[in-house]
Amino acid sequence: MNVSKKRVLxxxxxxxxxxxxxxxxxxxxxxxxLADILDLPVLSADHPFxxxxxxxxxxQALGLDWVDSYHATGQVPISETHVKDKYGCVFVLSxxxxxxxxxxxxxxxxxxxxxxxxxxxxPEDLDPERYMVEQVGDTKACMMWCEDPFxxxxxxxxxxxxxxxxxxLNPSLVHDLARIATxxxxxxxxxxxxxxIDIIALEGDxxxxxxxxxxxxxxxxxxxxxxxxxxxxxxxxxxxxxxHSDGNMWPLLDDHVAVGFDGFHPIQPDCMRIAExxxxxxxxxxxxxxxxxxxxxxxxxEAEVESVVKETIDIAAPGGGYLLMSSNSIxxxxxPENYIAMVRAGHxxxxxxxxxxxx
Numbered sequence: 001m002n003v004s005k006k007r008v009l010x011x012x013x014x015x016x017x018x019x020x021x022x023x024x025x026x027x028x029x030x031x032x033x034l035a036d037i038l039d040l041p042v043l044s045a046d047h048p049f050x051x052x053x054x055x056x057x058x059x060q061a062l063g064l065d066w067v068d069s070y071h072a073t074g075q076v077p078i079s080e081t082h083v084k085d086k087y088g089c090v091f092v093l094s095x096x097x098x099x100x101x102x103x104x105x106x107x108x109x110x111x112x113x114x115x116x117x118x119x120x121x122x123p124e125d126l127d128p129e130r131y132m133v134e135q136v137g138d139t140k141a142c143m144m145w146c147e148d149p150f151x152x153x154x155x156x157x158x159x160x161x162x163x164x165x166x167x168x169l170n171p172s173l174v175h176d177l178a179r180i181a182t183x184x185x186x187x188x189x190x191x192x193x194x195x196x197i198d199i200i201a202l203e204g205d206x207x208x209x210x211x212x213x214x215x216x217x218x219x220x221x222x223x224x225x226x227x228x229x230x231x232x233x234x235x236x237x238x239x240x241x242x243x244h245s246d247g248n249m250w251p252l253l254d255d256h257v258a259v260g261f262d263g264f265h266p267i268q269p270d271c272m273r274i275a276e277x278x279x280x281x282x283x284x285x286x287x288x289x290x291x292x293x294x295x296x297x298x299x300x301x302e303a304e305v306e307s308v309v310k311e312t313i314d315i316a317a318p319g320g321g322y323l324l325m326s327s328n329s330i331x332x333x334x335x336p337e338n339y340i341a342m343v344r345a346g347h348x349x350x351x352x353x354x355x356x357x358x359x
Contacts, residue, residue, distance in 0.1 A: 004065040005198065008141040008323065012199070012240040012262040012286045016320030020313055020350030021065040022343055023143075023288075025329040026058065033336040034058050049131045056135040062343045066141040066199070069132050071188060072125040075099075086120055089155045104158030112176055117152075117184035126191050133196040143199040144192050148243075149226040150214075151204025152181035160213070167218055174222050182226040186233055193237040200234050200241040201265070202227070207247025209271045216251050224255055231260040242288060246328060247271060257284050265289045266327045275315045286321045291342055293326040297334045302341035309345035318355050 003018070010017040026034070031054045035042050040057045043050045052069060059067045074086030084090045088105030105111060126144075133142050147155070154163035156177055166174045189200055206213055206223070214223070227243070234241040242263030243256050248271040249264075256264060264281075266289030267274050274290045281287075290312055291297065296305060309324065316322040324346045330339050 002139045004139060005141045008065050009198065009240060011321055011323050012242065014262075014283070014286055014321035016352055018352060020317045020322055020324050020346060020352070022062075022324045022346040022350070023064060023066045023068075023141075024325050024339075025068050025145075026055065026339075027329060027331050029332040030330050030334055030336055030339065031055060031058055034062075034339070037336060037340070038062075049128060052128045052131050053135070056132060056140075059136065059140055062340070063347060064140070064343070066143045067132050067136050068143040068145065068201070069128045070145045071129060071192075072127070074125070087117055087156070090158070101155045101158060104156045104162075106156045106173075106177065107158075109170075109173055109176070112173075112180075115180065117180055118187040121184065121187050121191075123191065126188075126195060129192060129197055130195050137196050141198045142196060143201060144197045145201045145203050145244075146185055146188055147181070148202050148204030148206075148223075148245075149178045149181035149185065149230070150206060150223050152184065153177035156180070164214070167214065167222065171222070178222060178226045182229055185230050189230070189234055189237065189239070193239055198239060200239055201244055202230065202241060202261075203244040205247060206245045206252060207249050209247055209268070211248055212251050213247075216255065219252055219255060224259060227256075227259045227261075235260070242286065253277070253281060257281050262286055263288045263323065265323075265325065268327050270294065270327075274312060278316050282316070282319075282321060286323060287316050288323040289325040289327050290316065291324065291326050293328050293331065293334055297326060297330070297338045297342065299335075300338060302338060305338050305341040306345040306348075309342055310349045313346070313349050313355070317350065317352070320352075324350060 007017040008021045011021050028051055035054055038061045040061060043053050056067050075083040078084045082090055082092055089101050090103035091099035092102050093099055129144055154160045157163045231241055240262045242265055243261045244265045246268050263286035267277055267287055269290055269292045277287060291309060296308055
């Protein structure tokens, strides 16, 4: 096993590798800017794996320790501002490149009859991941993003507010949606394990910066059991899995450790201090992220980026169990020069020979 892959998997085992692993999710506009700075070739726009190819080349050029991907959902434009995926979810496009669900295929319990996401899934939906494994599977860890059952549920309902009302007014529908989403995740993760994916990221926000979107009691009833199933299923296939949620996740953090996730991302610095998270659960779960991509990586200087990276490594890395990553992703607002400074600082300060042991 190549050192980069060993490095990431050791950290996700809450062990200490040779160096702090450096990882991230890099949006397409920044990949193009990095390609220009690093003089990387870019495949033609009609190549089916243009984006994935550049993602792999960028990881190699910068010395990143994983490459990541989202499995295809078959989104097609239905207007200038909206797209629809193969599962029947309609999204409005944002100016920042994201998409917000505004309509779903499940309006009430009657729509559940015959609805099966696993039958809509096809092997070709993971072709980007196959390409990734072929290109870097021997040299980097390969990671794939999947949606949390909570997120899939509110996508199917056409909006978060609809699902939150269901928590109070139609709890049986909430469980039915979570069952559909969980079985879908099983099918995706099974395919991922067969093609050589190493890590699953279960993404979907459960909190704002002030508090969680749902109460701990609702989380324990409607979300936690299904996450637990997915983590068990993933581990049985020899893959690692971590949870992503922005926001103030303190009220749910212990629950997520209990579920058995190998890691937690992104520890948003606006509302979670990584020193406190390290002290509270750092011996139980790998910490991922915390490098501010809202202000620091967008508006800071390269020197400021280096200083923050060094400080964060000094706090979070001793003893192992830390992946250096942004506090969400390397989105279009990030200065590519600042991202390069972040990566270089990780290489400069992340060697465990220079870090003190975990107390």
